[in-house]
Amino acid sequence: MARCEVCRNEYDKSFTLTTADGRSHVFDSFECAIHAAAPTCAHCGCRIVGHGVEKSGTYFCCASCAERQGVQGLQDRV
Numbered sequence: 001m002a003r004c005e006v007c008r009n010e011y012d013k014s015f016t017l018t019t020a021d022g023r024s025h026v027f028d029s030f031e032c033a034i035h036a037a038a039p040t041c042a043h044c045g046c047r048i049v050g051h052g053v054e055k056s057g058t059y060f061c062c063a064s065c066a067e068r069q070g071v072q073g074l075q076d077r078v
Helices: 030-037 063-068
Strands: 015-018 024-027 053-055 058-060
Touching: 015 030, 024 030, 053 063, 058 063
Parallel strands: none
Antiparallel strands: 015 024, 053 058
16 A cells, blocks of 8 residues: 555555656645645636646636736636
8 A cells, every 4th residue: 555645544446746847746646736736826826627728837727817917918718
């Protein structure tokens, strides 16, 4: 059994998440994976679980948060 990096739980159904840079991380749930790996909105601080929006390397959960930070031209939908 593997041990979750976040909660330290040993679980027989844990999984490994490999990032684009080749680093591997072990989690026992998507909740722990999100807590550790999901980017954070630069405006409201929530974890970005969906697509979000990005401008010049800064991530936002939605176009509204981006606009509140002064970023123009991003849309949630086209």
